[in-house]
Amino acid sequence: MKDEVSPLGGAKPPEGGTTNRALDNLFVELYRAFFMNKTEKPFVIPIFLPNMGCPHRCVFCNQTPVTGETRHIPSPEELCSRINTFLYYKGKERKPVQIAFYGGNFLGLREDDIISLLYESAQFVRRGMADSIRFSTRPDTIDPHRLDLIKSFPVSTVELGVQSMDDRVLSMANRGHTALDTERAAGLLKERHYEVGMQMMVGLPGDDETGAVDSAEKIAGLSPDFVRIYPTVVLADSLLAKWHKAGTYVPLEMDECVTLVKNLCLFFREKRIPVIRMGLQASEELEKGGDNILAGPYHPAFGHLVYSEMFLDKATSMMEATKIGHDSLLIRVHPRNISEMRGIRNRNVELIKKRFHIRSVNVLPDPSLEQGEVKIGN
Numbered sequence: 404m405k406d407e408v409s410p411l412g413g414a415k416p417p418e419g420g421t422t423n424r425a426l427d428n429l430f431v432e433l434y435r436a437f438f439m440n441k442t443e444k445p446f447v448i449p450i451f452l453p454n455m456g457c458p459h460r461c462v463f464c465n466q467t468p469v470t471g472e473t474r475h476i477p478s479p480e481e482l483c484s485r486i487n488t489f490l491y492y493k494g495k496e497r498k499p500v501q502i503a504f505y506g507g508n509f510l511g512l513r514e515d516d517i518i519s520l521l522y523e524s525a526q527f528v529r530r531g532m533a534d535s536i537r538f539s540t541r542p543d544t545i546d547p548h549r550l551d552l553i554k555s556f557p558v559s560t561v562e563l564g565v566q567s568m569d570d571r572v573l574s575m576a577n578r579g580h581t582a583l584d585t586e587r588a589a590g591l592l593k594e595r596h597y598e599v600g601m602q603m604m605v606g607l608p609g610d611d612e613t614g615a616v617d618s619a620e621k622i623a624g625l626s627p628d629f630v631r632i633y634p635t636v637v638l639a640d641s642l643l644a645k646w647h648k649a650g651t652y653v654p655l656e657m658d659e660c661v662t663l664v665k666n667l668c669l670f671f672r673e674k675r676i677p678v679i680r681m682g683l684q685a686s687e688e689l690e691k692g693g694d695n696i697l698a699g700p701y702h703p704a705f706g707h708l709v710y711s712e713m714f715l716d717k718a719t720s721m722m723e724a725t726k727i728g729h730d731s732l733l734i735r736v737h738p739r740n741i742s743e744m745r746g747i748r749n750r751n752v753e754l755i756k757k758r759f760h761i762r763s764v765n766v767l768p769d770p771s772l773e774q775g776e777v778k779i780g781n
């Protein structure tokens with residue numbers, strides 16, 4: 404399988420025939436893994452703690468528009484009310500329920516606050532209304548003392564804001580921790596059998612494609628249970644906004660970012676590491692567009708763009724392999740993949756037409772195909 408896909412270069416063109424079975428299998432497998440993540444993921448009750456517990460502000464960060472919440476620690480009453488509201492809307496679904504603390508540096512909070520938030524959340528687990536707790540935190544907050552502090556609570560998952568494994572990039576982003584902190588944190592969490600997620604960013608100041616690939620390889624070497632990949636966008640009221648205004652920071656272009664994230668995603672999938680999110684979660688605040696996002700590759704369906712490009716690659720390499728001209732082309736995919744195959748605003752269809760000089764391209768649903776599978780014909 405490794406022969407069919409270069410570590411980060413995506414799919415190699417097949418060497419003959421209209422299909423290449425190994426390539427087919429890999430693509431279907433990658434897609435299925437993504438789809439399974441989507442459908443089997445737990446019901447997450449998010450509690451946002453924007454920038455709470457942060458020792459300072461990282462250059463790209465402003466959690467208020469990202470989370471849509473104001474900066475404060477919820478009181479026990481507020482916390483319980485929010486959890487109950489989510490449970491009410493969950494209905495009778497049988498998915499596992501996780502109470503999640505996001506948007507800040509959880510283990511950087513005051514110890515009293517950590518214990519109070521975990522204690523109140525644990526009551527829901529004790530009563531069988533939730534299954535576990537998860538939180539995101541900085542790698543440099545993971546130490547034996549803080550892990551001892553949380554060990555009696557039903558925390559199952561810890562997400563580390565890794566962002567990069569290049570110390571120069573981390574320093575330029577004012578992260579205040581090193582790649583070694585991430586390695587140490589991963590080791591301590593694994594020793595204690597937590598599920599470990601890692602968040603990485605692309606397009607940070609001083610980073611480039613080679614650097615992102617290198618970070619991905621180092622992250623994969625730490626064997627996280629899952630990964631999230633976030634493009635760097637320029638948020639209002641961040642230091643990056645000043646650098647962008649001064650012309651000293653230029654964000655990635657959307658197309659370049661989609662291709663980079665696609666290649667990283669393929670790499671992690673090849674390593675059997677699920678990528679559970681690509682791109683910032685859309686929120687009402689973020690959707691205010693220009694008010695909050697000043698520049699950079701933000702799209703509310705960024706992951707869809709990435710998967711659309713994978714489908715385009717797949718159809719294109721099959722077309723190249725046929726070596727026959729087409730006046731019209733029929734592309735068949737699973738019914739759930741129609742929009743990914745077409746691309747946003749039919750972009751993939753138009754690109755295929757132009758590239759192969761085809762008059763008409765039809766994308767049709769075929770329930771006999773697996774998700775991620777593509778068939779072409781006249």
Ligand code: SF4
Nearest residue numbers: 457460461464506507
């Ligand atoms: S990126 Fe994380 S650690 Fe840095 S300021 Fe934002 S929430 Fe805090």
